[in-house]
Amino acid sequence: MPEETYHGIPRSKIQWGPTIDYEKCINCGKCVDYCTLGVYEFEEKDGKKRSVVKNPTNCVVFCTGCDGICPASAIKHPSKIETREIMRKLKKAQIKE
Ligand code: SF4
Numbered sequence: 001m002p003e004e005t006y007h008g009i010p011r012s013k014i015q016w017g018p019t020i021d022y023e024k025c026i027n028c029g030k031c032v033d034y035c036t037l038g039v040y041e042f043e044e045k046d047g048k049k050r051s052v053v054k055n056p057t058n059c060v061v062f063c064t065g066c067d068g069i070c071p072a073s074a075i076k077h078p079s080k081i082e083t084r085e086i087m088r089k090l091k092k093a094q095i096k097e
């Protein structure tokens, strides 16, 4: 079950999740097998299967585990520093509410 909040912030507001660079992706499916949280799925389009980021908010905030298993270095996550800064602002806005 994915987290609904992270440090009191709704998970849906935290833009943390992987992205796939399809210029590099070789559709090996390792990311789909590796992450057990259902972040990735195989999608069929025009008779071809490709890995897609189906549920980005299932990704554990600050996990980058799958970056290193991609043989094509096609997976990236946002900057941790920028994400921390965004979270800090969200938290501040919550306190003011
Ligand atoms: S592991 Fe990398 S190359 Fe393989 S399907 Fe996922 S993104 Fe594409």
Ligand code: SF4
Pocket: 017, 018, 034, 035, 036, 037, 039, 040, 058, 059, 060, 063, 064, 065, 066, 067
């Ligand atoms: S970073 Fe971790 S939780 Fe997020 S998709 Fe990759 S393995 Fe799954």
